Amino acid sequence: MRVVVAEDVMLTRVGIVRLLTEAGYDVVGEAEDLAGLMRCVMSTRPDVVVVDIRMPPSHTDEGIVAAQRVRAEHDDIGVLVLSQYVEPAYAMRVIEDHPERVGYLLKDRVFDVAILVDALRRIADGECVIDPMIVARLVGRRRRTDPLAVLTGREREVLGLLAEGLSNVAIASRLFVTERTVEAHSKQIFQKLGILGDPASNRRVLAVLAYLRSSTA
Amino acid sequence: MMRVDVTRAQGSAPDLAGVLVPVVAVAVATATLFLVPRSGLEATTYGSGSVNVQLVDGAAGLGLVGVSLLLWLVRPQRRAVRVVAGLAACAWFASTWVGWLGAPPVARSVGMVLEPIVVAAVVHLVLAAPDGRLRTRPTRLVVVGLWAATGVYTIGRALVRDPFLDLYCWSNCEDNVFAVSARPDLARRLDDVWLVATVVVGLALAAFAPVRLGSSSTVARRTLWSILVPGAVFGAALTAYGAVLVLRRPEDPQDAVFSSLYQVRGWAVVGVVCGLGWTLVRAQRARVAVAQLADDLGAAPAPGSLAAALAHGTGDPDLAVVYPLEGGERYVDAAGATVELRRVADGRTATPIVRNGEEIAVVVHESAIVDAEQLRTQIGAAARLAIENERLRAQVLAQLGDLRASRARVVEAGDDERRRLERNLHDGAQQQLLALSYELRLAHAGARAGGDRELTTRLETTETCATEAIADLRDLAHGIYPAVLTESGLGAALWTLADTAQIPVDFDHVPDERFPPPVERTVFVVAADAIRAAALAGGDHVELRVARDGERVTVDVRGAGPGPFLHLADRVGAVGGRLHVDEYVLRAELPCG
Numbered sequence: 001m002r003v004v005v006a007e008d009v010m011l012t013r014v015g016i017v018r019l020l021t022e023a024g025y026d027v028v029g030e031a032e033d034l035a036g037l038m039r040c041v042m043s044t045r046p047d048v049v050v051v052d053i054r055m056p057p058s059h060t061d062e063g064i065v066a067a068q069r070v071r072a073e074h075d076d077i078g079v080l081v082l083s084q085y086v087e088p089a090y091a092m093r094v095i096e097d098h099p100e101r102v103g104y105l106l107k108d109r110v111f112d113v114a115i116l117v118d119a120l121r122r123i124a125d126g127e128c129v130i131d132p133m134i135v136a137r138l139v140g141r142r143r144r145t146d147p148l149a150v151l152t153g154r155e156r157e158v159l160g161l162l163a164e165g166l167s168n169v170a171i172a173s174r175l176f177v178t179e180r181t182v183e184a185h186s187k188q189i190f191q192k193l194g195i196l197g198d199p200a201s202n203r204r205v206l207a208v209l210a211y212l213r214s215s216t217a
Numbered sequence: 218m219m220r221v222d223v224t225r226a227q228g229s230a231p232d233l234a235g236v237l238v239p240v241v242a243v244a245v246a247t248a249t250l251f252l253v254p255r256s257g258l259e260a261t262t263y264g265s266g267s268v269n270v271q272l273v274d275g276a277a278g279l280g281l282v283g284v285s286l287l288l289w290l291v292r293p294q295r296r297a298v299r300v301v302a303g304l305a306a307c308a309w310f311a312s313t314w315v316g317w318l319g320a321p322p323v324a325r326s327v328g329m330v331l332e333p334i335v336v337a338a339v340v341h342l343v344l345a346a347p348d349g350r351l352r353t354r355p356t357r358l359v360v361v362g363l364w365a366a367t368g369v370y371t372i373g374r375a376l377v378r379d380p381f382l383d384l385y386c387w388s389n390c391e392d393n394v395f396a397v398s399a400r401p402d403l404a405r406r407l408d409d410v411w412l413v414a415t416v417v418v419g420l421a422l423a424a425f426a427p428v429r430l431g432s433s434s435t436v437a438r439r440t441l442w443s444i445l446v447p448g449a450v451f452g453a454a455l456t457a458y459g460a461v462l463v464l465r466r467p468e469d470p471q472d473a474v475f476s477s478l479y480q481v482r483g484w485a486v487v488g489v490v491c492g493l494g495w496t497l498v499r500a501q502r503a504r505v506a507v508a509q510l511a512d513d514l515g516a517a518p519a520p521g522s523l524a525a526a527l528a529h530g531t532g533d534p535d536l537a538v539v540y541p542l543e544g545g546e547r548y549v550d551a552a553g554a555t556v557e558l559r560r561v562a563d564g565r566t567a568t569p570i571v572r573n574g575e576e577i578a579v580v581v582h583e584s585a586i587v588d589a590e591q592l593r594t595q596i597g598a599a600a601r602l603a604i605e606n607e608r609l610r611a612q613v614l615a616q617l618g619d620l621r622a623s624r625a626r627v628v629e630a631g632d633d634e635r636r637r638l639e640r641n642l643h644d645g646a647q648q649q650l651l652a653l654s655y656e657l658r659l660a661h662a663g664a665r666a667g668g669d670r671e672l673t674t675r676l677e678t679t680e681t682c683a684t685e686a687i688a689d690l691r692d693l694a695h696g697i698y699p700a701v702l703t704e705s706g707l708g709a710a711l712w713t714l715a716d717t718a719q720i721p722v723d724f725d726h727v728p729d730e731r732f733p734p735p736v737e738r739t740v741f742v743v744a745a746d747a748i749r750a751a752a753l754a755g756g757d758h759v760e761l762r763v764a765r766d767g768e769r770v771t772v773d774v775r776g777a778g779p780g781p782f783l784h785l786a787d788r789v790g791a792v793g794g795r796l797h798v799d800e801y802v803l804r805a806e807l808p809c810g
Contacts, residue, residue: 009648015655059640060704084643084691087701088716089709107647108687111655137716144721144758213712 001124004040006031007052016050016110023117034062041070046077048120053083064093071098078123082107091134092209100202103129128165128205135163138212150192158185163208235296238303239285246282249310253317261316261388263470263479270476273483280490281306287494291501298349305338307331315389322392329389330375336415337367340422343448343489347440347496347585363418370411378404385467416459422452436535437564440585443495447488454481496585499532503587506530507595523603524551533583540578540608542615548579551607553614568592570604578604621793628791632738639698647690654683702741706731707763710741719752725762732770735792736809740772743805746785747777754778770807777803
């Protein structure tokens with residue numbers, strides 16, 4: 001798989017490149033800022049771009065902007081945004097416009113090769129990847145009455161994996177059940193929680209995240 | 218002693234022209250109205266024409282007399298312009314005397330000499346608008362040149378003109394008692410040159426008004442237009458008259474074109490007179506008001522009322538009273554707001570009020586309406602207490618304003634510093650920890666492959682420590698400054714706050730719009746601290762509401778507990794807001810203009 005890495009801190013960039021190379025990826029380009037990344041993507045046409053959320057010039061959300069632009073301009077190129085922020089708002093922005101082939105992962109996980117490889121594979125397969133810590137923070141928020149109490153234990157498990165962006169097949173293999181069972185569960189979850197949207201579409205991750213974020217009480 | 222004498226000598230210097238000319242103008246006007254017969258002069262004067270012509274003729278002449286007298290009353294120190302107005306009146310009536318068949322030859326001859334003065338006098342009055350002073354060098358040169366030319370023409374003509382031999386004579390073909398030698402060709406050449414000069418001066422005057430109005434401030438324009446517009450009409454009519462005269466000589470007051478042009482000139486003079494009169498009446502009203510105010514302000518009036526009272530009394534709505542701070546380094550108004558005095562608009566004057574050699578206030582007023590000299594002398598003495606009161610208050614308010622601004626700057630600098638720290642943590646320590654964690658993983662994998670079980674366990678523990686350190690550092694950085702607040706606004710930041718709060722946070726409302734950064738940061742700090750306080754006090758939940766109400770942003774936190782929230786009050790106060798705390802609700806109101 002051909003990968004482009006965009007990260008302005010040299011130390012981290014070298015680390016990621018080394019990690020990817022050792023894991024058998026072909027790093028075809030490196031960039032230090034948004035403009036450089038867009039040029040690199042145009043010239044090398046990689047399969048996936050790994051981009052830091054903060055890059056020059058403003059060191060704010062260039063990585064998110066880059067993800068949105070790459071996804072808008074190149075339908076076949078996936079993007080993994082690496083971030084140091086546990087901010088659901090950022091994750092939702094990343095998957096908002098083009099909810100497939102994108103991911104938002106916390107930086108400290110990247111150096112676990114297994115997690116990085118898994119995320120890149122899922123993105124290449126057309127899924128989206130949301131860091132479990134983001135989902136955990138949304139699910140774990142203290143509420144006066146838990147809206148998820150209407151769900152069974154298994155349904156809560158499915159909901160969590162669904163929010164992380166896993167496909168039905170992936171959830172099924174993770175939980176050792178059939179794909180049909182996962183489909184039934186997700187339909188049930190959407191119905192019980194009153195989440196608008198199609199539990200089978202690729203926008204379901206955003207719908208679930210938005211639901212978890214907005215539900216008060 | 219010597220000095221007193223000199224001053225007195227100057228003060229009572231024989232002001233012959235200043236007294237004589239207006240008096241003579243009154244006499245001439247009276248004589249013209251009562252002595253000159255109403256009929257029989259239709260062919261030699263305009264003043265005996267139709268009712269309309271008679272009306273405008275009288276109105277213009279009497280108006281000029283009136284302006285001369287009004288100037289004497291309102292602006293006694295402006296002698297020149299008073300004399301000019303008087304001369305204009307005499308010259309205006311002189312044309313009737315020239316054509317008065319049967320009048321004494323001396324009267325007709327004097328009339329002939331005076332008549333051309335009208336042009337120079339009206340030009341002078343218009344150029345000296347609005348307060349009787351010729352402000353710029355070019356206008357002074359033009360006026361002096363015009364007077365000189367008029368003198369040369371009218372005196373020269375009187376010496377060489379023999380009316381019998383004048384081909385184009387119409388109003389006076391008989392008398393010239395001043396003639397020394399009859400030189401008809403020279404007299405005609407003088408007339409021709411004068412005619413051309415009239416056309417040029419008329420054009421210049423017509424062009425002067427739009428140029429002057431265009432380059433004036435709005436305030437100055439308010440006064441100027443009433444004089445400059447009729448002045449321009451006068452100029453245009455003068456040029457037209459000259460042009461017609463070149464084509465159709467001799468002049469004939471019964472001719473419709475000449476009669477019309479005369480009426481336009483007359484009405485234009487009436488317009489100039491009204492404009493001057495209006496300005497003078499306003500100035501007189503201001504004068505009385507200032508004098509009266511000086512009496513009224515003996516008692517101590519409410520602070521801030523001085524400028525209002527002066528503005529109302531003088532009829533100058535933009536009048537301002539400002540006070541020097543730091544020895545005149547800067548000026549503030551009664552509310553303590555800094556005022557830029559170096560750029561006083563055109564048409565306005567900044568008059569310092571001085572007491573014991575110290576400047577205690579500056580009045581910024583319309584130059585044409587409010588008399589600077591009178592302000593200086595009368596206000597300074599009588600309104601001392603009022604000015605002193607206001608000055609002290611303005612000083613305190615200005616210091617308060619400075620303090621407030623400094624407070625806001627301190628808070629802002631603190632926020633910026635926190636933001637910088639947060640970035641540095643991410644870019645420095647966190648990256649190093651990530652690299653360390655990566656090296657540890659490699660070492661861990663190596664140890665496991667080498668079968669060193671003890672090292673593997675130890676590296677596993679170290680790896681966990683590194684991961685925890687990274688997570689701690691992330692939380693620390695977020696606590697120092699939530700980057701999401703700057704990038705995504707209050708909504709996202711408050712949601713994250715709720716996600717991580719120790720107790721449930723109910724959102725009632727958070728607007729999507731962005732506010733100025735200091736406001737957003739303050740709202741966030743208020744919400745975060747109130748939620749933390751509620752959790753510490755053992756509350757079971759808080760309700761958070763952020764709303765915009767016009768120029769204000771309001772944050773309500775219900776369930777925050779009774780406080781005290783002194784640091785929050787400071788923080789809210791620093792951006793000019795207020796914090797209310799009662800046993801149910803903590804409310805911060807922040808201005809957001």
